[in-house]
Amino acid sequence: MIPAIEVKQVYKNYGPVVALVGIDLEIEQGEFFALLGPNGAGKTTLINVLAGLTLPSNGVAKIMGHDVAKNYREARRIVGVVPQELVFDPFFSVRETLSIQSGYYGLRNNDAWIDEILHHLGLRDKENANMRTLSGGMKRRVLVAQALVHKPPVIILDEPTAGVDVELRRSLWGFIKRLNRDGHTIVLTTHYLDEAEELCGRIAMLKKGEIVALDSTKNLINNVSGYLIRLRLSSETLPSDLQPLLESYAEGCFILKVNNYSKIESVLAALRIEQIRVLEMELMQPDLEDVFVKIMGNTKNMGSV
Amino acid sequence: MSGFYTLLHKELLRFWKVGLQSICAPMIATLIYLFIFSHILEERAQAYPGVTYTAFLIPGLLMMAMLQNSFANSSSSLIQSKISGSIVFILLSPLSYMEIFVAYVLASIVRGFLVGAGIYLVILIFFDMPLQSLSWVFIFALIGNGFLGVLGIIAAIWAEKFDQLASFQNFVILPLTFLSGVFYTIHSLPPFWEGLSRFNPFFYVIDGFRYGFFGISDVSPYFSFMIVGICFLAVSWVTLRMLKTGYKLRQ
Ligand SMILES: Nc1ncnc2c1ncn2[C@@H]1O[C@H](COP(=O)(O)OP(=O)(O)OP(=O)(O)O)[C@@H](O)[C@H]1O
Numbered sequence A: 001m002i003p004a005i006e007v008k009q010v011y012k013n014y015g016p017v018v019a020l021v022g023i024d025l026e027i028e029q030g031e032f033f034a035l036l037g038p039n040g041a042g043k044t045t046l047i048n049v050l051a052g053l054t055l056p057s058n059g060v061a062k063i064m065g066h067d068v069a070k071n072y073r074e075a076r077r078i079v080g081v082v083p084q085e086l087v088f089d090p091f092f093s094v095r096e097t098l099s100i101q102s103g104y105y106g107l108r109n110n111d112a113w114i115d116e117i118l119h120h121l122g123l124r125d126k127e128n129a130n131m132r133t134l135s136g137g138m139k140r141r142v143l144v145a146q147a148l149v150h151k152p153p154v155i156i157l158d159e160p161t162a163g164v165d166v167e168l169r170r171s172l173w174g175f176i177k178r179l180n181r182d183g184h185t186i187v188l189t190t191h192y193l194d195e196a197e198e199l200c201g202r203i204a205m206l207k208k209g210e211i212v213a214l215d216s217t218k219n220l221i222n223n224v225s226g227y228l229i230r231l232r233l234s235s236e237t238l239p240s241d242l243q244p245l246l247e248s249y250a251e252g253c254f255i256l257k258v259n260n261y262s263k264i265e266s267v268l269a270a271l272r273i274e275q276i277r278v279l280e281m282e283l284m285q286p287d288l289e290d291v292f293v294k295i296m297g298n299t300k301n302m303g304s305v
Numbered sequence B: 001m002s003g004f005y006t007l008l009h010k011e012l013l014r015f016w017k018v019g020l021q022s023i024c025a026p027m028i029a030t031l032i033y034l035f036i037f038s039h040i041l042e043e044r045a046q047a048y049p050g051v052t053y054t055a056f057l058i059p060g061l062l063m064m065a066m067l068q069n070s071f072a073n074s075s076s077s078l079i080q081s082k083i084s085g086s087i088v089f090i091l092l093s094p095l096s097y098m099e100i101f102v103a104y105v106l107a108s109i110v111r112g113f114l115v116g117a118g119i120y121l122v123i124l125i126f127f128d129m130p131l132q133s134l135s136w137v138f139i140f141a142l143i144g145n146g147f148l149g150v151l152g153i154i155a156a157i158w159a160e161k162f163d164q165l166a167s168f169q170n171f172v173i174l175p176l177t178f179l180s181g182v183f184y185t186i187h188s189l190p191p192f193w194e195g196l197s198r199f200n201p202f203f204y205v206i207d208g209f210r211y212g213f214f215g216i217s218d219v220s221p222y223f224s225f226m227i228v229g230i231c232f233l234a235v236s237w238v239t240l241r242m243l244k245t246g247y248k249l250r251q
């Protein structure tokens, strides 16, 4: 099957600023994919290259096999992009904006689908309001709607939930999940890591223009962190056997790191031998945030060595 | 093709929504020019035999208003969408660069024609104007508006701020229009300025346009048409290159 997105050795610099350094990435059709990274990592630049908004300094990007530079018309027909910046045309109302956007794709009678999008994005009662009069979050919803007017097989959302209230976030992701079930490929960026963890099957982490991690969400969480156990004990000191596992000690609690569940057994055994009682115990599942902090931290150290 | 019509329609809607400002304002400005200049300068020698100064002035002012408006239409639309960022919706769309080009130029031509037609109708109420050749009048209006529509695109792509666009307008468009024989025939100029005027494409637009009304002009309308045609093709080629390579628009 042709990959939904294929990026090969893409470089981009803005004068002396290097935004992308040899990005290689392949995203299969039907994936729910996240691009994560700190501010300035290059996420938006990569998306702009895919959208044809920025020409790469070097390298090739393809959407469903169509080169975004050479076959730009085909590529742009297939992709829908929600830009990060809140942009709008102050001359038009919400519905006018969406009909014009449909028209650019050659869609004349798109009202049924526009109605559906408006409904799912909670914009029904604003459809005749001028864009200028909308609140920030409402404008963001219109941006999402504009990206969807042509039912693009590949949907790219650059921080679609920035500045959007909880209720809409839920209904937006519900809608996007449904589109994903119907076969649309979804690529998103977000700084809310719990969102990415919950929604995305695979994640790429970018740092300073490079991909520093690329794996399924599950593997990233499993491999990188292990588990942490928080223990409050009847003793002030930890048995010497367990010292190597100690991550930190805070507020009377020992935090131990174990690689898998079976290791918990041996921790408890070691305590029993020393006749130390467990007063309190909590198993802490690592989450994407731990992974993120760890990966971003690690590579920073590597860089400074 | 229908993507193209949508963009054209949107561009037309845009100036239609501010219709009063985009069409009536230049009409009023031109009529004020006309009444003042014709009143002050009517005593001057006739430029062409049998043509009063006021009559001579009318085609020039008419064309000047059209050129300014066709330039204003494409340049202000593009720079506004560039600065507000809403140009991404066009850049993200599958519209070809040729479709984008033609839509902006056509919208400029339509705006120029509406302004021109409005002024012409009002002038007919007050003044008696001959009309020797409607075809030449139409052809020069078309190509003049097209030419300035294209220049407007170039200026807006090049400019990064509103004041840069204003400089382009003040340092390029305005001098070229005023030094193009709107208010005089270039034969009345000192030789140096007459020679210089012949390098001004706007001169040929106005001279040819005037020929359409009086059947008299400084140079042959065919020659003018050729010069303006070449200029139009040249700036169009430059603009299409800019759009194709994404100059300043797709960094
Ligand atoms: N038009 C531009 N001109 C110059 N530098 C730019 C431009 N656009 C982006 N950059 C630089 O490229 C780098 C990557 O920026 P990018 O917008 O891709 O980051 P990002 O990962 O999307 O960050 P954020 O999370 O803040 O949106 C940054 O150093 C940024 O300053």
Ligand SMILES: [Mg+2]
Binding pocket: A043, A044, A045, A084, A158
């Ligand atoms: Mg970004």
